Amino acid sequence: MNEPTQRQFVVPGEEIGTGIRCEGSVIKDNEKVISTVKGLMRRTNDSVSVIPLNGVYKPKEGDMVVGVVEHDFGGIYALDIHSPYRCILRPKREGNRGQGRDRRGGGNRYERAEPESYNLGDVVSAKISSVDEVYEAQLTGPRILEKGLIVSVKPARVPRIIGKKKSMIEVIRQYTGSRISVGQNGLIWIKEGDVALAREAIRMVEEQAYQSGLTDKMTNYLKEKKSNSLK
Known part of the structure; x- marks a missing residue:
């Protein structure tokens, strides 16, 4: 069973743990873990992380x-x-x-x-x-x-990852053979096929979201990757 998660709001410079595994918007000062942003701290028995409040997902009916x-x-x-x-x-x-x-x-x-x-x-x-x-x-x-990989992206990038009429996500599904479920909150579930390539493609779209012609670029990139894997 997964251990329960503790949550609280923190501010930059606030100490949020000592001698514990950490990730996301924090720094370590010797054994001290310190938040670098205003955000939501999430802590379990063996790890702590901070989600910045700037740009977080706000629930919307129908999402x-x-x-x-x-x-x-x-x-x-x-x-x-x-x-x-x-x-x-x-x-x-x-x-x-x-x-x-x-x-x-x-x-x-x-x-x-x-x-x-x-x-x-x-x-x-x-x-x-x-x-x-x-x-x-x-x-x-x-x-x-069931039993998939969860990838976290910026919620603002989700429409680009899905694409117009689902064009982008269908290209990624087609060339990776993966099953993918995209949440508007920025959590994406991937299972089967080339999971690593699917994750790589999603990260590329997230990072290059403002580029034009990105769907064609992704199609060509995945075609090449698939072709090389068959050699």
Whole structure:
């Protein structure tokens, strides 16, 4: 079972840990871990990280998000969506535990239909059905995404990664053979195929988002990579 996550807001220069593994927007001063930004600290028993508040994802009704089950409040679940704001999931008790359908119409390949309960650490894709005045979101239509890689990108880059009429993400899927679920919150789930290449392609799009003709450039790049791998 995954250990629970502690959260709190921190400011630049604030000490947030000692002698612990750290990542994201922090520095180490000897054994001290210090935040370099104003943001949300997330801490488990063996690690600590800080998510900057600038440019974070704010839940929006209708968005599809990918998150990790973080807390179980007696059958009501809170998901970590890599944002300061909470997403709440209330599963249907009469829900079917069978296999769900691949969202791309390819059959029951990577999503389980809505279960009656979840385990801490489960990766879930779901749609935001409502958002209140403090940006706490309610989720609907959840699906469990099993045993994949989670990649975090800047939420502002998600439309570019998906592309017009899903052109970019379909190119990446086609040439890597990977199954990919993109959350508007910037968490992307990848499974099967050439996962490393899919991650590399997503990072390239994130870094070169403002370039024109990027879909064609990515198509040519992935074609070349695939061709070289067959030699």
